[in-house]
Amino acid sequence: MKVSLSWLRDYVDLPIGDPAVLADIFANLGHEVEGVETIEPQFAGVLVGKVLTVQAHPNADKVRLCSVDTGDGPTDIVCGAWNFEAGATVAVAVPGAVLGRDFTITRREIRGVVSNGMICSSKELGLGEDHDGILVLEDGLPIGTPFVDHLELPDVVFDLSITPNRPDAMSMVGLARELAAHFDMSYRTPSPDLTVTSGQIDLRVDIEDDRCRRFVAREVRGVHVRPAPLWMAQRLVKAGVRSISNIVDVSNYVMLELGQPTHAFDMDKVADSHIVVRAANPQETLVTLDGVERQLTPEDLVVADVRQGSSLAGTMGGLESEVSDTTVNVLIECASWDPPTVMRMSRRHGLRSEASARFERGVDPNLPRLAADRMAELIAAHADGTIVGGVVDNYPAPIEPLTVVLPIDEVERILGVPILSEQVTDLLGRLEFSVTGADPLTVVVPTNRPDVTRAIDLIEEVARLYGFDNFPSRVPTGGDGGLSPEQRRLRTLRLVVRGHGFSEAHTSTFTGYADLAMLGLPQGDRRLQAIEVKNPLREEESLMRTTLIPGLLQSARFNLAHGAASVGLFEIGKVFFNEDSPELGLVPDQPEVLAFVAVGSVGSADLAGFGRPVDVFTGMALWRTIVGQLGLGEYRIAQAEIAGLHPGRGGYIERQGEVVGHIGELHPSVARSFDLPGRVVVGELALGPIIADPGLWAFAEPSVFPPSEFDLSFEVAATIPAASVLAESVRACGDLLEVADVFDEFLRGETKAVGIRFRLRAGDRTLTADDVTAARERIVAAVAAAAGARLRGA
Amino acid sequence: MDELEQVADDAPGLVGAVNSLEGLKGVETELIGKNSVISRMRRGLSALDPDDRPTAGARINEVFTGVQVVIADRRRALEIAEENTLLVSDRVDVTVPNHRVTLGTEHLLTTVMDEVSDIFVSLGYRVATGPEVETAWYNFDALNTPSTHPARAESDTLYVDFGDPSDEMLLRTHTSPVQARYMQDHVPPVHVVVPGRVFRADSLDATHSPVFHQVEGLVVDTDITFADLKGTLEYFAKAFFGDGRVIKLIPHFFPFTEPSAEMHVSCFACDGSGCRVCSNSGWIELMGCGMVDPNVFEAVGYDPSAVSGFAFGMGVERLAMVRHGITHIKHFFENDLRVLGQFV
The missing domain is CATH 2.40.50.140 (Nucleic acid-binding proteins)
Structure with a gap:
C-alpha cells in the first residue's frame, strides 16, 4: 500500500515529518516499509x-x-x-x-x-x-x-507491505489510527455531509447467499462524468492508482481512504432497480471490466440484476454495467463479503485487485455505511450529482464487537516484563479497544480488527505499541542437549568419505521418468515406483527421487562438461518410496541414504595429475574405510550381477543377510546414456545402519609377546570369492589370529590363486612352532573342505 | 720389534690415505689381518724368552689397539662422507607436487547447518529432523494455518500423490512441522533446533529455488517469554556473524506465532553504516520468529496456560549467501567442483 504523507495528514496531525523516522515507526508497528520515495515537482x-x-x-x-x-x-x-x-x-x-x-x-x-x-x-x-x-x-x-x-508537492510516499491479518491497515484512516496510537494522539475519520438530498431511493436488494454479509446501496442522480479534480487524481496517482474519471476515482479514493472497496454501477443498466446477490450458475459467464469473458462456477458469487450478473463480488466489476462517459445515475455498492470466498474467486480467475486484497483480509462489516455515505458525498461534490434520499442497507446478521478477557499476569507470562493494568488499558485504548476492569481486563475489540479474538492477540497489540525494542533480553538454556550418537557418527561418516576424495553434493529432490529409465532398472524395481508430484514445476521434476545416483551422475556430467578430468561426489539425503513409512505411518517411507559417484581418478594423484583410475575397488575401498572408521564389523560384500551395473564389477553390501546397499561400476550402456566416459563407479547405501550407535567398544589389552607370521597361497576355482577363502581361514584359525588379509590374487584359466597373510599372537605366551603348525593345518584343511582349495606348492 | 714400531709409526698415515671403505678393508687386513706384522709377532711370542714375553705382548696389544682405533675412526669418517655424497645425489625439489592427496570438501549448506545447530547445541538444545514428505496436518493445521490460507494453494505448495487422497500429502514448506512432531513426542521443557530441506512452488531465480533449507528453533518451558526469544537471537547473531552485532525485532505476522517478528541483524560488512551487502540499509533481514501461538500448543497436546515458548526459522541458503557473498542460489545445487572447492 502506497501512502502519501500529505494525504495521511488529513487524518492525523503528526508531530514529526522526517520520512526516515516515520518509516521506522511504521516498521515498528508491524507495517513493513518496502520503500520511501520523495516526490518533487518536475x-x-x-x-x-x-x-x-x-x-x-x-x-x-x-x-x-x-x-x-x-x-x-x-x-x-x-x-x-x-x-x-x-x-x-x-x-x-x-x-x-x-x-x-x-x-x-x-x-x-x-x-x-x-x-x-x-x-x-x-x-x-x-x-x-x-x-x-x-x-x-x-x-x-x-x-x-x-x-x-x-499538487501537494513535494511529498513523501511510503510503500508499505501490509500483513495478511490486517485489513484495517489497508487504508489512510487505518494507518492514521496506527500512528495516532503510537504518538498517543487523536485522529480524524471523515463524517460525510448528506444534508442535501432529493427524492427517495427505489431499489430492491436480495441477498440470496450468506457469503454476502452486508450490502449497502446509495444512489446519486444527474452526474456529469469527467476527469476528477486535480488534487484527487494526484492523490490516486501517488497511491499507484490510475485516474480514470470522477466517478471511478471517487470509488477508488474512498477505498484507499477508508479501506472499504466500493463499486459504482450505471443505475440505468440495472434492470428493474432490482439487485440480487447470488451464487453464479454452473454455465454462467460474465465479461469483466478488463474485457475478459469469465466462465463462472457456483463457487463464485455475483452481484446481478434480474437478467444477468453485473459484477464478480468483491473482485471485479462487469463491463456491461460499468460507469461510462454517458452515465447519468450512479448506484453505489458498499458490501461485505466472506473473505475466503473472495480469496478463492480472485485466485480462480487470476484477478488480484485492490478490492480483493482488502476483502481477503476481512473488511470491517460495519464500514460499508460510512463508505457509501462518503462516496455519495464526494460524487455529489465532484460530479454535480444529487444524492437520492435514503439508503438500502441489507445486513442480515450484524456483526457485534467481540469481548475478550485478558488476565493481567498473562501479559508478563508471555512478554517477560510486568506491564501494569493501567498501561495495558491505555495502550489498547489508543487502538479504540474499550477496556474495563483491572484484572482480568474485559476488552471489547472493534470490528475493524478481525485478527484479534484471543488474549494472546491482545498481548501482541500491547507488545507492538510497547515497542519490541523496549523488551529485555535473556538467554534460556536446555539441560539435556547435545548431538545424539547418530548425529555425531553422521559427521564422522562425512569426514571419512571426504577423506577418500569425494566432495559433498546437494542435488535436487526431484527427478523425472526419463532419468529413472536411464538407470536400466528391471520392471518392478521399487525405485521405479516413484511418488508423483501433483503440481510439478517442470516435467523433469515430476517425481520424488528414489535414488540419489541420477542426480550425482548429472552433477558429474556437469563437471566434466566444465573441464574437470575427475569427479568424486557424494550425497547424504532422503529418497522416497511409494510405501508407508515404517516409523511414522501415514507419510511415505523416506529413508536417508549415502550415495557416491566417481569418474576419472579420485583421492590421490602424481605430478602429472594421474591417480589410480577409478574402478569398483575405489568404491569398495571407501566402504572398507567406512567399516573400519565407524566400527561396522558385521558387514559382507557379496559379488552379484546387479541391474544397471557392470555384470562382473558390482556387489551388494549385506548385513546379517540383508542387503543394505550396492557398489559397482555403472554398466557401460548406462554410463553412455548419462554421457559419462570410462569407468563410472557408483554406490548407494542405507544410512541408518551405518550411523546407528554401536554402543561402547571393549578394550583389548595389546599383547607383549611376539607375533608369528606366515603366508598361505590357495588354488581355488575362479568363481570362488577371495572373501570366502579368507572368511573360512579366519574361522578355522581360531583365537590365536591377530589379523589376516588377502595379499595376492591372480587368475590362471579356470582357477585362481589367493594368497593370504596371517599374523598370530597369544596374549599370554610366545607362540611355539607347534602352535603355528597346528593353526596352518587347521586352516588348510578347512579351506580345502569348504572351497575345494588346494595349497599351492604342496 | 723394530718391525712393530714401524707398523705403529706407519699405520696412521696408511689409514689416513685410504679414501674408500673397500680400500680401508685392504689396509685393515694388511695391518691387523692374519698375515700382518702384528699377527705374526703375536704368533712368535711363544718363541721369546719367557721374561721378555709380558713386555713384548703388552706392546703388541698396545699397537694393535691403536691401529684398531685409527681404522674405526677412519671408517666412521668415510661412512659419513659416503652418506653425505649419497644425500647430495638424493636431493629433490620439494616444491614439486609429486604426490597429491585430494580430500573432498564439505558442502557449504552442511557447514552452515552444522554451525547453526552447534551454536544452539552449545545452549543445551538438541537437534531433531523429520519427514520431508509431510501431511498437511503437520505442515499447516497443527501450525494454526487454516484451510483457507493462501500458502496452502498449489501456486505456493507442492503436493504429492500418496496414500488416501483425503490425507493431503505435501512437500513440507518449512521445517516447522518437526516442531509439532517433536512436541507430540516429548514433554516440556523443549530446546530443539531442526535443520532440513524444504520445498516451495517457486521457480528458480537468483534467490529462490523450489528446494532449499531451513533451520528451525523451538523452546518451550513454563517460563519462556519474549525476552528469551530476544536474548537467544542476539546470542545467535553474535555467534554466527561476530561480536558487536545487534539485532532488531520488527512486528510481523505468521499464523503459528503470536506475537510474531522479523529479526534483522546489523550488517556485519559495514557495521550498520550501509553497503552493498545490506542494500544500504545497515540491516540484514534474517529470519521470522515469535512466541508459539496457543493454538499450536493445543494442536500438539500441550496446555497453553501452563507452558509458553518461542520459535524461529531461518533460510540456510540466505545465511550462506549473505555471509559469503554468493551471487546465485543455483551454486548450491549445481555441485560444480570449482564452487564446492571454495567451501573449505
Missing part, C-alpha cells in the same frame, strides 16, 4: 490560467491560438492540443518556466504569431503518462496561483 514557474478565447491560427491548421489569462490579463499562446475550449482552466508554463530538468520556456514565434508560453499536458508536468491533450483542470482553481500549490 517543473517550476507554471501558473493556473484560464483560456479566454480559442481561435484558428492564421498560418497553421494543426495548432490553435488561445488567449489565456494567468493573472496579468490576456496573453497569446499557441497550442497544439484540441481537447479544450474557451473557459477551460489549464496549467500554463509562462516564459521563464522550466519543465523537466532543464527545458526553459521562452517567448517564441510560431508561424508568425508570438506564443507567450505553453499550455501543459500531464506528461510535460511529470504528473502522469497522459499525453493525449493538455491537462484540463477543474473550474474554481484561482487564476494566477502557482500550479504547484494545488
Whole structure:
C-alpha cells in the first residue's frame, strides 16, 4: 500500500515529518516499509490560467491560438492540443518556466504569431503518462496561483507491505489510527455531509447467499462524468492508482481512504432497480471490466440484476454495467463479503485487485455505511450529482464487537516484563479497544480488527505499541542437549568419505521418468515406483527421487562438461518410496541414504595429475574405510550381477543377510546414456545402519609377546570369492589370529590363486612352532573342505 | 720389534690415505689381518724368552689397539662422507607436487547447518529432523494455518500423490512441522533446533529455488517469554556473524506465532553504516520468529496456560549467501567442483 504523507495528514496531525523516522515507526508497528520515495515537482514557474478565447491560427491548421489569462490579463499562446475550449482552466508554463530538468520556456514565434508560453499536458508536468491533450483542470482553481500549490508537492510516499491479518491497515484512516496510537494522539475519520438530498431511493436488494454479509446501496442522480479534480487524481496517482474519471476515482479514493472497496454501477443498466446477490450458475459467464469473458462456477458469487450478473463480488466489476462517459445515475455498492470466498474467486480467475486484497483480509462489516455515505458525498461534490434520499442497507446478521478477557499476569507470562493494568488499558485504548476492569481486563475489540479474538492477540497489540525494542533480553538454556550418537557418527561418516576424495553434493529432490529409465532398472524395481508430484514445476521434476545416483551422475556430467578430468561426489539425503513409512505411518517411507559417484581418478594423484583410475575397488575401498572408521564389523560384500551395473564389477553390501546397499561400476550402456566416459563407479547405501550407535567398544589389552607370521597361497576355482577363502581361514584359525588379509590374487584359466597373510599372537605366551603348525593345518584343511582349495606348492 | 714400531709409526698415515671403505678393508687386513706384522709377532711370542714375553705382548696389544682405533675412526669418517655424497645425489625439489592427496570438501549448506545447530547445541538444545514428505496436518493445521490460507494453494505448495487422497500429502514448506512432531513426542521443557530441506512452488531465480533449507528453533518451558526469544537471537547473531552485532525485532505476522517478528541483524560488512551487502540499509533481514501461538500448543497436546515458548526459522541458503557473498542460489545445487572447492 502506497501512502502519501500529505494525504495521511488529513487524518492525523503528526508531530514529526522526517520520512526516515516515520518509516521506522511504521516498521515498528508491524507495517513493513518496502520503500520511501520523495516526490518533487518536475517543473517550476507554471501558473493556473484560464483560456479566454480559442481561435484558428492564421498560418497553421494543426495548432490553435488561445488567449489565456494567468493573472496579468490576456496573453497569446499557441497550442497544439484540441481537447479544450474557451473557459477551460489549464496549467500554463509562462516564459521563464522550466519543465523537466532543464527545458526553459521562452517567448517564441510560431508561424508568425508570438506564443507567450505553453499550455501543459500531464506528461510535460511529470504528473502522469497522459499525453493525449493538455491537462484540463477543474473550474474554481484561482487564476494566477502557482500550479504547484494545488499538487501537494513535494511529498513523501511510503510503500508499505501490509500483513495478511490486517485489513484495517489497508487504508489512510487505518494507518492514521496506527500512528495516532503510537504518538498517543487523536485522529480524524471523515463524517460525510448528506444534508442535501432529493427524492427517495427505489431499489430492491436480495441477498440470496450468506457469503454476502452486508450490502449497502446509495444512489446519486444527474452526474456529469469527467476527469476528477486535480488534487484527487494526484492523490490516486501517488497511491499507484490510475485516474480514470470522477466517478471511478471517487470509488477508488474512498477505498484507499477508508479501506472499504466500493463499486459504482450505471443505475440505468440495472434492470428493474432490482439487485440480487447470488451464487453464479454452473454455465454462467460474465465479461469483466478488463474485457475478459469469465466462465463462472457456483463457487463464485455475483452481484446481478434480474437478467444477468453485473459484477464478480468483491473482485471485479462487469463491463456491461460499468460507469461510462454517458452515465447519468450512479448506484453505489458498499458490501461485505466472506473473505475466503473472495480469496478463492480472485485466485480462480487470476484477478488480484485492490478490492480483493482488502476483502481477503476481512473488511470491517460495519464500514460499508460510512463508505457509501462518503462516496455519495464526494460524487455529489465532484460530479454535480444529487444524492437520492435514503439508503438500502441489507445486513442480515450484524456483526457485534467481540469481548475478550485478558488476565493481567498473562501479559508478563508471555512478554517477560510486568506491564501494569493501567498501561495495558491505555495502550489498547489508543487502538479504540474499550477496556474495563483491572484484572482480568474485559476488552471489547472493534470490528475493524478481525485478527484479534484471543488474549494472546491482545498481548501482541500491547507488545507492538510497547515497542519490541523496549523488551529485555535473556538467554534460556536446555539441560539435556547435545548431538545424539547418530548425529555425531553422521559427521564422522562425512569426514571419512571426504577423506577418500569425494566432495559433498546437494542435488535436487526431484527427478523425472526419463532419468529413472536411464538407470536400466528391471520392471518392478521399487525405485521405479516413484511418488508423483501433483503440481510439478517442470516435467523433469515430476517425481520424488528414489535414488540419489541420477542426480550425482548429472552433477558429474556437469563437471566434466566444465573441464574437470575427475569427479568424486557424494550425497547424504532422503529418497522416497511409494510405501508407508515404517516409523511414522501415514507419510511415505523416506529413508536417508549415502550415495557416491566417481569418474576419472579420485583421492590421490602424481605430478602429472594421474591417480589410480577409478574402478569398483575405489568404491569398495571407501566402504572398507567406512567399516573400519565407524566400527561396522558385521558387514559382507557379496559379488552379484546387479541391474544397471557392470555384470562382473558390482556387489551388494549385506548385513546379517540383508542387503543394505550396492557398489559397482555403472554398466557401460548406462554410463553412455548419462554421457559419462570410462569407468563410472557408483554406490548407494542405507544410512541408518551405518550411523546407528554401536554402543561402547571393549578394550583389548595389546599383547607383549611376539607375533608369528606366515603366508598361505590357495588354488581355488575362479568363481570362488577371495572373501570366502579368507572368511573360512579366519574361522578355522581360531583365537590365536591377530589379523589376516588377502595379499595376492591372480587368475590362471579356470582357477585362481589367493594368497593370504596371517599374523598370530597369544596374549599370554610366545607362540611355539607347534602352535603355528597346528593353526596352518587347521586352516588348510578347512579351506580345502569348504572351497575345494588346494595349497599351492604342496 | 723394530718391525712393530714401524707398523705403529706407519699405520696412521696408511689409514689416513685410504679414501674408500673397500680400500680401508685392504689396509685393515694388511695391518691387523692374519698375515700382518702384528699377527705374526703375536704368533712368535711363544718363541721369546719367557721374561721378555709380558713386555713384548703388552706392546703388541698396545699397537694393535691403536691401529684398531685409527681404522674405526677412519671408517666412521668415510661412512659419513659416503652418506653425505649419497644425500647430495638424493636431493629433490620439494616444491614439486609429486604426490597429491585430494580430500573432498564439505558442502557449504552442511557447514552452515552444522554451525547453526552447534551454536544452539552449545545452549543445551538438541537437534531433531523429520519427514520431508509431510501431511498437511503437520505442515499447516497443527501450525494454526487454516484451510483457507493462501500458502496452502498449489501456486505456493507442492503436493504429492500418496496414500488416501483425503490425507493431503505435501512437500513440507518449512521445517516447522518437526516442531509439532517433536512436541507430540516429548514433554516440556523443549530446546530443539531442526535443520532440513524444504520445498516451495517457486521457480528458480537468483534467490529462490523450489528446494532449499531451513533451520528451525523451538523452546518451550513454563517460563519462556519474549525476552528469551530476544536474548537467544542476539546470542545467535553474535555467534554466527561476530561480536558487536545487534539485532532488531520488527512486528510481523505468521499464523503459528503470536506475537510474531522479523529479526534483522546489523550488517556485519559495514557495521550498520550501509553497503552493498545490506542494500544500504545497515540491516540484514534474517529470519521470522515469535512466541508459539496457543493454538499450536493445543494442536500438539500441550496446555497453553501452563507452558509458553518461542520459535524461529531461518533460510540456510540466505545465511550462506549473505555471509559469503554468493551471487546465485543455483551454486548450491549445481555441485560444480570449482564452487564446492571454495567451501573449505
